[in-house]
Amino acid sequence: MSDKVQPIIELKQLxxxxxxxxxxxxxxxxxxxxxxxxxxxxxxxxxxxxxTTLLNVIGLLDRSTSGQYLLDGRSVERxxxxxxxxxxxxxxxxxxxxxxxxxxxxxxxxxxLPLVYRGYSKVRRLxxxxxxxxxxxxxxxxxxxxxxxxxxxxxRVAIARALVNNPSIILADxxxxxxxxxxxxxxxxxxxxxxxxxxxxxxxTHNASLTTYATRVINMLDGQIDTDxxxxxxxxxxxxxxxxxxxxxxxxxxxxxxxx
Amino acid sequence: xRMLFFNHVSNAxxxxxxxxxxxxxxxxxxxxxxxxxxxxxxMSGGLKKLIESQVTGADGNIIVVRPESNRGANDKNFLSxxxxxxxxxxxxxxxxxxxTISKIKNISAAAPLAVSENDLKGDHxxxxxxxxxxxxxxxxxxxxxxxxxQFLGENLSRNSIVLGYTLAQRLFDSSEVVGETVKIxxxxxxxxxxLQELDNPINYNDIDFDEVAFINYEKAADLNSGLxxxxxxxxxxxxxxxxxxxxxxxxxxxxxxxxxxxxVVLSGKNISSSTSRLFDAIASILSLVAGVSxxxxxxxxxxxxxxxxxxxxxxxxxxxxxxxxxGNIMVQFLxxxxxxxxxxxxxxxxxxYAFAFGxxxxxxxxPEFSWEVVGITLVVSVAIGCIFGLLPxxxxxxxDPIDSLRFYR
Numbered sequence: 001m002s003d004k005v006q007p008i009i010e011l012k013q014l015x016x017x018x019x020x021x022x023x024x025x026x027x028x029x030x031x032x033x034x035x036x037x038x039x040x041x042x043x044x045x046x047x048x049x050x051x052t053t054l055l056n057v058i059g060l061l062d063r064s065t066s067g068q069y070l071l072d073g074r075s076v077e078r079x080x081x082x083x084x085x086x087x088x089x090x091x092x093x094x095x096x097x098x099x100x101x102x103x104x105x106x107x108x109x110x111x112x113l114p115l116v117y118r119g120y121s122k123v124r125r126l127x128x129x130x131x132x133x134x135x136x137x138x139x140x141x142x143x144x145x146x147x148x149x150x151x152x153x154x155x156r157v158a159i160a161r162a163l164v165n166n167p168s169i170i171l172a173d174x175x176x177x178x179x180x181x182x183x184x185x186x187x188x189x190x191x192x193x194x195x196x197x198x199x200x201x202x203x204x205t206h207n208a209s210l211t212t213y214a215t216r217v218i219n220m221l222d223g224q225i226d227t228d229x230x231x232x233x234x235x236x237x238x239x240x241x242x243x244x245x246x247x248x249x250x251x252x253x254x255x256x257x258x259x260x
Numbered sequence: 261x262r263m264l265f266f267n268h269v270s271n272a273x274x275x276x277x278x279x280x281x282x283x284x285x286x287x288x289x290x291x292x293x294x295x296x297x298x299x300x301x302x303m304s305g306g307l308k309k310l311i312e313s314q315v316t317g318a319d320g321n322i323i324v325v326r327p328e329s330n331r332g333a334n335d336k337n338f339l340s341x342x343x344x345x346x347x348x349x350x351x352x353x354x355x356x357x358x359x360t361i362s363k364i365k366n367i368s369a370a371a372p373l374a375v376s377e378n379d380l381k382g383d384h385x386x387x388x389x390x391x392x393x394x395x396x397x398x399x400x401x402x403x404x405x406x407x408x409x410q411f412l413g414e415n416l417s418r419n420s421i422v423l424g425y426t427l428a429q430r431l432f433d434s435s436e437v438v439g440e441t442v443k444i445x446x447x448x449x450x451x452x453x454x455l456q457e458l459d460n461p462i463n464y465n466d467i468d469f470d471e472v473a474f475i476n477y478e479k480a481a482d483l484n485s486g487l488x489x490x491x492x493x494x495x496x497x498x499x500x501x502x503x504x505x506x507x508x509x510x511x512x513x514x515x516x517x518x519x520x521x522x523x524v525v526l527s528g529k530n531i532s533s534s535t536s537r538l539f540d541a542i543a544s545i546l547s548l549v550a551g552v553s554x555x556x557x558x559x560x561x562x563x564x565x566x567x568x569x570x571x572x573x574x575x576x577x578x579x580x581x582x583x584x585x586x587g588n589i590m591v592q593f594l595x596x597x598x599x600x601x602x603x604x605x606x607x608x609x610x611x612x613y614a615f616a617f618g619x620x621x622x623x624x625x626x627p628e629f630s631w632e633v634v635g636i637t638l639v640v641s642v643a644i645g646c647i648f649g650l651l652p653x654x655x656x657x658x659x660d661p662i663d664s665l666r667f668y669r
Contacts, residue, residue, distance in 0.1 A: 061581060061661045082585050089583025100578045100665065104278055114582040116267050161582065 006073055008169050008200050009035040009058060014067030014077075016053050016223075027053040029223040030067065035169070035202065040195045042211050043204045045220035051204040052173055054220070058202060059092050059171045060084045072168055089117045093162030095172035099154040101146040101161075108133065108142040111161045118165060132160045136190060152183030159190055163199070170194070172203040176210065188213050264588065272595040275568070276603070286564045287604035289557035290644060294608020294637055295615065296550035301636075302616040304543035305628030308536045322401060323494040323506055324531050325361065325513070327352040328524040351488035352522035355477060358492055360516050364508045366501040369397035372477055373467065373491040376484045380473060381443040382431030389427065390472040391444065393480030393487060401493035404469060409438040409453030411474070418479045421449035425457040426470040442473065445483050449475060502527045554640070557604060558648035565597045565652035576656055577664025590657035597649025598642060605641025609634060 016028040027050040035041055043051050056062035057069065060076065069077040076087060093114075094100075101110045112120075112129035120128070133139045136156045146154055155175055162170050172191070176184035184207075192213050195201050203214070211217045211231065219226040276283045355372060362370045371394050380389040396413045398404065404411070411422055421442050428435045428451075431442065440451045458469055481487045496505050510525050517523065526533075569576075576589055616627035 056662055059581070061665075082587070085580065085583055085585030085588075088581065094581045096581075096665065100574070100581070102575050102578055104274065113579070116264065117579075117583040117585070117588060119264065122266065122270075165583070 005036050007034045007036050007070070008072060009033065009202075010068075010070040010073075011058075012068040012070075014057065014064045014069060016050070016057060016062070017065040026223050028057070028064070031224060033218075033225065035200065037168075037200050038195075038198055039200055040191075040213065040215045041202045042214035042217045043202065043220060044206070044208065044211070044217065045226070049220045050223040051220055053223075055171050055173050055202065055204055058169070059094060060088050085117070089114060089165065091168040093165070093167035093170040095155070095158050095162045095170065095175045097174040097177040099146070099151070099158045099178070101154055101157060103146055106143050106145060107138065107149070107157050110146065110157060111164055114161060114165045129160075129164055132164050133157075135163075136160050150183065151179050152186050155179060155183070155187050156190055159187070159194070163194060167199075169200045169202060172201060174204055174206065176205065176207060184210075264591075268592050268595040269599075271592055272599040275596055276599055279568070282564060283600060283603075286557075286560050286600050287607060289560040290554065290601050290604025290641060291557075291607035291611055293550055293552075293554035293557045294605050294641065295611035296553060297547050297640075298609055298612025298633060298637060299616050299619075299627075300543050300546045300550060301633045302613060302627035302629065303620075304539050304546075305630055305633070306616075306620065306625050307539055309628050310625040311535050311539075321496040321499040321502060322531070323496065323502065323509065323525060323527045325353065325357070325492040325494065325509060326524050326526065327490065328522060351490055352517065352520075353489040353492060355481070355489055357513055357516065357523075358489065360512050361492060361494055361509055364505060364512060366497050366505050367494055368497045369400045369495040371395050371397040371401045371493050372489045373398075373493065374477060374480065374487050374489045375467065375472075376480060376487055378444045378483070380427075380431060382437075382440065383433065384431055386427075386430055390467070391480065392467065392472045392474050393477040393484075394474055395477055397495070398474065398493070401495040402469070404458075405456045406453045407435055407456040409451070411453055412476055416452060417450065418476050419447065419449050420452040420476070422453040422455065422474040423451060424455050424468075424470045424472045424474075427473055428454045444473075444475075447483065449473075554644060558601070558644045561597050561600050561604075561645065562648040562652060564600070565593060565649055566655070568596065569593060569652045569656040572656075573659060573664045573667040576659050577661050577667065580659075580661035581665065586657040589659075590653045593653035593656045594646065594649045597652065598645035601641045601645030601648070602638070605637050605644075608641075609637050612637075 011031055011033040014028055014031045014033075015026055017024060017026050019025055031050075031054070033054075043054065045051055053062065057064050060071075060079075064077055067077070068075060071087065071091060076084075079087070101107075102113065105113070108126055108129050111133055112125040115125040115128060130139060130142060133142055136159065138153065138156060138160065141149060141153065146157070149157070155178075159170075159175070162172075175191070176187055179187060188210060191201060191203070195213075195215075203210075205211075214231055217227075217229045217231055219228075353372075358370055358372050361367065374393040376391050376393065377388045378391045380386040380391075392398075394412070396411060399406070399411050406422075407425065409422070410416075412420055421444075423431065423437065423442070425435060428437050431437070432440055435454045437451050437454060442449045442451060455469060477487075494505070494509065496502060506525050506527050513523055513525075514521065579589060579592075613627075613629065620627045
C-alpha cells in the first residue's frame with residue numbers, strides 16, 4: 001500500500017459561472033476539494049450556495065467554467081459529451097431528492113436501467129438488478145410500479161439503481177428531502193450500510209441532524225467551502241495522519257487498503 | 261450494441277402500447293396515404309398485366325405493324341397513344357404492304373385493319389357506324405370467335421358482312437341474324453356471321469370489336485375511296501420465329517417504302533408498351549397526389565413525437581444521468597417514430613390490398629399483388645419514420661440533463 005492514497009475526486013480552483021455581463025454570477029468560486037475513497041461527505045449550506053452545482057459538476061452533468069477536475073486521477077473537465085456519458089455510466093451513481101424513477105418501468109427495470117448503457121443483455125441486467133434489490137430487501141417488490149410504493153421504498157430503489165453498476169462514487173442530492181423522518185432514517189441507514197461496504201458518498205443535505213452519519217461535513221457559502229470538518233461518526237474509520245492539504249483531514253485507511 | 265438495439269425495439273413497443281390510441285391514430289395517418297398508393301399501384305399493375313396478356317397470353321406469336329411518323333413519338337411521348345389509328349391524316353401503310361408481308365416465311369396469317377365510318381341500315385338504322393375492312397385472317401390474328409355463322413372468306417361473296425355482338429343487337433335486337441341484310445351506301449350485304457361478345461375491354465387493335473361490322477377490304481375500298489390501312493396484324497407459325505420475322509418485315513417494308521421508316525413493327529410486350537406507359541404515367545401522377553397525404557401523415561408522426569419528447573423530458577434527464585449518451589437517446593426516439601410509421605405502412609398495405617381486391621371483384625380485371633409494391637411501401641415507411649422522426653429525436657438528444665431533471669409536469 002502506497003502512503004499516498006489516490007483521491008477519487010480532486011477539484012482545483014474550480015469555478016462555475018452562470019450568465020454573462022451584468023447577470024454574471026459565480027455558483028462556484030475557485031473551489032478546491034479532494035475526496036478520498038471511502039469517505040462519506042455531507043455538503044451543507046444555505047440555498048443557492050452552489051451545493052447542487054457542485055454535485056452536478058462532480059457528476060459530469062455540468063461543466064465547470066474554469067479550474068481542474070480529476071476523477072480517479074484523470075482530468076475530465078474538458079472531455080466530450082459522449083465521454084461524459086460513459087464516465088457517468090461507469091463511475092457515478094446518482095440519487096435524487098425526488099427519486100427520479102421512470103414511472104412506466106417496474107422497480108427491477110428501473111434498477112437495471114444504467115446497465116442498458118453498459119451493453120448488458122436483458123437477462124443479465126435483470127439478474128444483476130435482482131441481486132442488488134435483494135441487498136435492500138426489496139426483492140419481493142421487483143415487479144411493483146414506482147407509484148405502488150411508498151416514498152422511502154422508492155428512494156431505496158433509487159439507491160439500488162445508483163449502486164447497480166458499481167460506481168466509484170455515489171452522489172446524493174438531498175435524498176431525504178421528500179421523506180418523513182422515519183423513512184429518512186431507513187434511507188440513511190441504507191446509505192450508511194453501503195458506505196460501510198466501502199462506497200464513497202457525497203451527499204447534499206439541509207438537515208443538520210443527518211451529519212452524524214457522515215465522516216466529513218463541508219459547509220458551503222457563496223460558492224466556496226466555508227468549513228470542512230472531519231467528524232468521528234464512523235468509529236470504524238481511524239483518524240488519518242496529517243495531510244499536507246489543509247482542507248482534507250479525514251483519510252479512511254480501511255477502504256484505502258481495500259482499493260490500493 | 262446489439263443489446264441496445266433490442267432494448268430500443270422493446271422500448272418503442274412499450275411506448276406504442278402505453279399511448280395506444282394516440283399511436284394508432286398517428287399510424288393511421290400514414291396508413292391512409294400508404295393505402296392509397298398501394299391501391300393505385302396494384303390497380304395499375306393489374307391493368308397493365310391485363311393489357312399485356314391480350315398480346316402475350318395464349319398466342320404471343322403476334323406482330324403488329326402500324327404507321328408511324330418519323331418523330332419517334334412512340335418512344336418518348338406517352339400521349340401518342342391517344343392518337344388512335346384514325347388520327348393519322350394519311351396512313352403510310354397500304355394494302356400492298358400486306359402483300360409484301362404475306363410473302364415472308366413463317367407467317368401463317370396477315371390481316372389488314374382499315375376502319376371507315378358508314379351509315380348502317382338493318383332493322384334499325386345506325387349513323388356513323390364503324391366498318392372494318394379486313395380479310396379472312398382477322399379472327400386468327402385478333403383472337404375473335406363467332407357466336408353464329410362464319411367469318412369472311414375467299415369462297416364467300418364479297419357482299420358478305422360480319423357483325424360485332426353489340427352491333428347486331430343494335431341493328432336487329434338479336435344476335436341470331438345470319439341471313440339478314442345490312443345496307444351500306446345502298447349496297448346490300450348479307451350477314452354471314454356474328455361475333456361472340458368479347459370480354460377484353462382493351463386490345464391492341466384500338467377497336468371495340470363488339471361495335472363494328474367487318475367487310476372485305478376490296479369491297480370497302482370500292483365503297484370508300486380514301487380507305488387507309490391503319491394496322492396490319494401478323495400471326496406467326498410459332499413464337500420463336502418472331503425476331504426473324506420482325507426484322508424481315510422491317511427490311512421488306514423499308515424497301516417498298518423507299519427507305520423511309522414511316523412504320524413500326526411491334527411484337528410481344530412492345531405492342532402494348534405505349535398504352536402501358538400511359539397507365540404508368542397516370543399511376544405515378546396519382547401516387548404523387550397520394551404521396552402528399554404521406555407527407556401529412558409524416559407531419560403527424562413528427563407532431564406526436566415532439567409531444568412525446570416533451571412529455572418525457574424528465575425521463576430523458578434520468579437516462580442521461582445514469583449513463584445514456586446523446587446517441588442513445590436519439591436512437592431511442594428514432595425507433596419510436598420508425599415503429600409508428602412502419603405500423604402505418606403495414607396497415608396501409610393491408611387496407612390498400614383489401615380495398616383493391618374488394619373493388620377488383622367488381623371490375624373486369626384483378627389488381628396485381630407484387631412484392632415490389634410491398635417492398636416499396638416498407639422502404640417508404642421506414643424513410644418517413646426516419647425523416648420525420650429526426651427532428652424530435654435530435655431535440656430529445658440535445659436536452660440538457662440538468663434542466664431535464666428539474667422539469668416537472
